[in-house]
Amino acid sequence: MSRKTQEPAITSVTDLPVEEAKWVTLKKISYVDQVGKPRTWEAASRKTRGKAGVDAVAMGNVLLHPSRPASTMVVIQYRPPLDAYTVEWPAGLIDEDETAEEAAVREFKEETGYDCKVVSVSPPQAADPGLSSANMQLVMVEVRLGEGDEEPEQRLEDGEHIQRVVVPLSEFYDRLVEYSKQERMIVAAKLFHFAAGMHFAKTAGYV
Amino acid sequence: MSRKTQEPAITSVTDLPVEEAKWVTLKKISYVDQVGKPRTWEAASRKTRGKAGVDAVAMGNVLLHPSRPASTMVVIQYRPPLDAYTVEWPAGLIDEDETAEEAAVREFKEETGYDCKVVSVSPPQAADPGLSSANMQLVMVEVRLGEGDEEPEQRLEDGEHIQRVVVPLSEFYDRLVEYSKQERMIVAAKLFHFAAGMHFAKTAGYV
Numbered sequence: 001m002s003r004k005t006q007e008p009a010i011t012s013v014t015d016l017p018v019e020e021a022k023w024v025t026l027k028k029i030s031y032v033d034q035v036g037k038p039r040t041w042e043a044a045s046r047k048t049r050g051k052a053g054v055d056a057v058a059m060g061n062v063l064l065h066p067s068r069p070a071s072t073m074v075v076i077q078y079r080p081p082l083d084a085y086t087v088e089w090p091a092g093l094i095d096e097d098e099t100a101e102e103a104a105v106r107e108f109k110e111e112t113g114y115d116c117k118v119v120s121v122s123p124p125q126a127a128d129p130g131l132s133s134a135n136m137q138l139v140m141v142e143v144r145l146g147e148g149d150e151e152p153e154q155r156l157e158d159g160e161h162i163q164r165v166v167v168p169l170s171e172f173y174d175r176l177v178e179y180s181k182q183e184r185m186i187v188a189a190k191l192f193h194f195a196a197g198m199h200f201a202k203t204a205g206y207v
Numbered sequence: 208m209s210r211k212t213q214e215p216a217i218t219s220v221t222d223l224p225v226e227e228a229k230w231v232t233l234k235k236i237s238y239v240d241q242v243g244k245p246r247t248w249e250a251a252s253r254k255t256r257g258k259a260g261v262d263a264v265a266m267g268n269v270l271l272h273p274s275r276p277a278s279t280m281v282v283i284q285y286r287p288p289l290d291a292y293t294v295e296w297p298a299g300l301i302d303e304d305e306t307a308e309e310a311a312v313r314e315f316k317e318e319t320g321y322d323c324k325v326v327s328v329s330p331p332q333a334a335d336p337g338l339s340s341a342n343m344q345l346v347m348v349e350v351r352l353g354e355g356d357e358e359p360e361q362r363l364e365d366g367e368h369i370q371r372v373v374v375p376l377s378e379f380y381d382r383l384v385e386y387s388k389q390e391r392m393i394v395a396a397k398l399f400h401f402a403a404g405m406h407f408a409k410t411a412g413y414v
Contacts, residue, residue: 005241016235016249018222024249024338026233028223029287034212034368042223042231043288044251044339056337060403062413070413079336080236081250086336122403123387125396128335129286129293130263131231132251136396138403161241169413180330189332189343193397196267196329196345197404206269206277206376 005161008078023047044132050096054124056136057104058091058190061116062169065145069168073112073143074191076163087165087179088188091136104139111162113152116141127190138190173199212368215285230254234340251339257303261331263343264311265298265397268323269376272352276375280319280350281398283370294372294386295395298343311346318369320359323348334397345397380406 018026029041046055063071072089079086092107094100101118108116119140127134156162167175173195176187225233236248253262270278279296286293299314301307308325315323326347334341363369374382380402383394 006239006243008238008240010236010238011245012237014235014237015225016233018224018233020235021233021249024233024251026223026225026228026231026251028221028227029217030219030221031215031217031287032213033215033366034285036213037366038218039287039366041287042228044231044233045288046338060407062411064413078241079333080238080246080248081234081252081338081340082333082336082342084333086333088336091337122399123384124393125387125399126286126289126291126293126393127396128339128341129289129295129393129395130298131253131288131339131341132335133288134335134338135289135393138396138400140407159240159244159246177330180332186331186333186336186342188336189334189345190396190400192329192332193345193400194404194407197401197406198408199404200267200347200401201405201408204269206271 008080010080010083021047044134046093046132046134048093050094050098052094052098052100052103054094054100054137055127055134056091056093057100057107057139058089058136059104059108059116060089060138060140060194061108061112061143062141063143063145063166066147069170071166071168072172073114074165074167075111076165076185077161082186083184085185086188087176087185087191089191100137100139104141108141110155110157111160112164113154114143116143169198215287217287217290228254251341253300253339253341255300257301257305259301259305259307259310261301261307261344262334262341263298263300264307264314264346265296265343266311266315266323267296267345267347267401268315268319268350269348270350270352270373273354276377278373278375279379280321281372281374282318283372283392284368289393290391292392293395294383294392294398296398307344307346311348315348317362317364318367319371320361321350323350343397376405
């Protein structure tokens with residue numbers, strides 16, 4: 001499905017009482033700091049963390065094709081918190097009884113249609129440590145394509161409208177910079193940082 | 208100041224009513240999606256965004272010394288939302304009337320003690336797009352050191368306890384993996400992704 005069916009539009013934004021929130025909550029943390037002084041901190045948390053102890057996975061992916069350059073698939077979707085289309089790697093919340101690896105394979109199939117092989121699983125990382133308790137793991141996956149393979153169907157849930165874009169790894173950073181210039185588009189920080197790290201390693205003289 | 212003065216400890220965590228929150232808030236967003244269907248989304252937001260339209264900056268930094276390997280400085284601090292020490296690049300909120308570049312130079316000086324030269328400023332990036340409206344810019348900075356330069360004093364605000372660690376860029380990724388194995392420590396996702404991108408560019412055969 002094209003994301004151009006109709007432009008999503010926000011109709012209202014209201015304060016959300018914490019007792020009504022299902023997915024996210026707001027906490028006041030009281031703590032004693034390094035010098036024994038009592039302090040407080042305001043933090044957001046997800047309410048959906050399961051047994052894995054980690055909220056989410058993102059799938060850093062490489063598509064390998066016999067006659068095309070090594071590429072990665074990014075997904076573009078409307079994200080209400082930003083009222084914009086975001087460019088991200090496929091990602092999703094880990095279900096109650098899943099491991100990070102299981103969630104990665106399941107979510108990658110849902111969002112991209114592809115079966116993937118897990119190459120590595122990162123340690124848990126803090127998504128936005130000054131603001132929230134949210135954490136995630138970066139799961140690197142590989143998809144090996146045959147010469148004539150057709151693009152598989154996505155298996156999206158109701159309400160998910162996710163556009164897939166294949167980007168050659170050699171153009172990765174430049175393409176994210178280009179996306180950032182487009183109206184109503186923003187690149188996710190984790191994705192941008194990974195590509196910026198690749199770019200830095202290739203271009204900075206002293207690495 | 209050593210972070211070992213005393214271990215910070217949480218004394219209580221309570222629901223924070225949105226009307227009492229000063230820094231963060233919770234919003235219910237009503238919107239119409241791509242197929243015209245009304246939907247809602249729960250999101251956290253910062254309440255401190257100024258004229259720059261961007262919440263925060265992080266300083267990807269390179270320290271250049273005549274006789275030592277090119278390095279980067281990371282900061283380790285206790286983060287109440289995670290009840291853990293995080294490893295991050297120096298970062299901070301952009302003040303009301305500041306540009307991203309000004310905030311980067313000011314915050315870098317406060318947290319590290321060093322004057323830096325701004326090398327590049329990224330487009331705005333979405334910090335955690337499924338959860339919050341928070342955004343940030345990655346500002347790459349350079350510090351040129353002389354042979355006998357002493358480490359300058361930090362200029363921390365009351366309550367800030369930030370440990371500086373210099374990591375050679377050639378060891379960057381491995382050191383973050385090592386930090387992740389330590390008790391009560393977690394690496395920030397943006398920093399980890401940048402280092403993982405460097406590692407990927409250097410080690411993946413097909414880039």
